[in-house]
Amino acid sequence: MYNLIVFLVLLLLGYGVGQYAERRHYRSIIEREGRLNALPAIASRYPPTQPHYRQALVTGSTVISVDYFKRFLAALRNLFGGRVTSYESLLDRARRESLLRMKQQAASMGAAMVFNVKYETASISKGRGNTIGSIEVLAYGTALIEPRGQ
């Protein structure tokens, strides 16, 4: 009985806090994406050769952890199969946040665009999935900075 109460409190807390944070985060993501849209992030490996851009590595990294509610939903999904929608939104936020952080860094360098953009992901839990459910999403690319004096 006691366990059940703890479980329900955690579930409720996970849902309430998690949903609130997610909505807030999405609002912030969409707002910043609009602001940084002028700085394109391109996947192509072949940057324009003219003018002679200075180049710099830019990275943006996000570490996210899953809340109790989402984890419970995902565990239930394990029984039936199908889209683990509770994790999808989490990872979507992590990807977009990483890209935004990378762009932020590039913008602070005065870059015109970022080329050869790639994503990496790393699981931090590494076999201890029941205790820590965290992963890192890293976005990186080559910032092309317009040469001075042009």
Added chain:
Amino acid sequence: MKYRNPPIPEGINVSDRHPLRELFVLAGGALLLLLLLSWLLGQFGGRLARLLPFEHEAVLAPVSLLSSDAGPELQAYLDQLGDRLTTQMVLPEAMQVHLHVSGGDSFNAFATLGGNILLYRGLLEQLPHENALAMLLAHEMAHIEHRDPITGIGQGAAIQLVLGMLFGDPNLGVLGSAGLYTQLHYTREMETEADADALQAVQRLYGHIGGARELFDVIHAQREKSGLGEMPAIFSSHPLDQQRIEAIDTLAHERGWSKTGETTPLPPDFTRWIIEAADRAKARARTDGMIPGMPTSPSSLPGHPRPG
């Protein structure tokens, strides 16, 4: 060449399905599966347990918990009433019923393995006449006749064993005697059938069912007094008192049994015998350092101790 990032529409990588809806669908499905599994296991375990010959049940009976506090007179009286009822019922030859009295003040009575029936003083002292006592005895004997104790244990053991293995906590204590004692859990169908058979035995014995209904009045009164009230039918494996009384009336009407008739009083010394049983229980508690009787809730009457 002009490079740009077109704005990407929302909702491609993320589903806009509400997470709570997802939770209810998934949790509901899981619960349904679990219930179905439990039900199947229960049916299987119950059927399997029924195959055990009655003689072997006695070995499993929690004899140590059934020490009787009844004096020789009370025991003799109960035994002869039990024998008279046995002749009215269709108990097979091998099914020996053993009656025990506990001096504990629990308001309870139940049938358990090996044809053992335990009656508590708390219930006995509330009975108005022999007809109600006969109804109580017949009800418990009907459980034994239907092999409800072993079926209940088989169901409980199968469910607990498999669910325990699924959830990583196989509680094998269910196979010990303490487990046997508390695992007894009869379904509503079992209770209703036991009521019907008991009623028939009482009718045959006394020629009417006049006093039998009053057993349920006593139970109902006790429940009101203890302030627990009746649980809604869905939470209680016992049919509600009112429903039981109605079922009795319907059955009596169908078979043309008389609902009124002269009731047989309990022997004049019955109260004294019961007080003696209580004293014996207290004396035993002092020597053993044990509390007489198992604590049971008054909502589980008559039939079985409700699993905690």
